[in-house]
Amino acid sequence: HDMKGMDMSKTSMKGHAQMGRDALKMDEMRMSKAMMAAKAADFDVLWAKKMIAHHQGAIDMSQSLLKHGGDTEAKRMAQMTIDENTKAKAELEAFVRKHGG
Known part of the structure; x- marks a missing residue:
């Protein structure tokens, strides 16, 4: 996501964290409804697909930090987040392919 031109000075880190928690709660509620309606095998694949999206989100945010951030640490x-999540995402994608998702 391109942040150029956005005034981020008025948005606190707490505000960003809360927005992230709110989005996560909404995702969890949607996922819970879909997962409750799924059979066990479908549940496994649905879970893996949701985790793939989760890992991709971490990769995207981390790539943005590499592009726009300044702190070396x-x-x-x-x-490190990109490396770990890329590996986990690949494992989940293989699981989905193996289980016909």
Whole structure:
């Protein structure tokens, strides 16, 4: 997401964290409804697909930090996050392919 031109000075880190928690809660509620209606095998694949999206979100945010951030430690953690989530995402994608999702 391109943040150029956005005045982020008025949005606190707490505000960003709360927005993230609110979005996560909404995702969890949608996922819960779909998962409750799913059979066990479908539940597994649905879970994996939701986790793929979760890991992709972490990758996207970390890539944005690498592009726009300035702190060396934050960039190191962002790269570590990209590496770990890329691996986890690939494992989940293989699981989905194997289980016909």
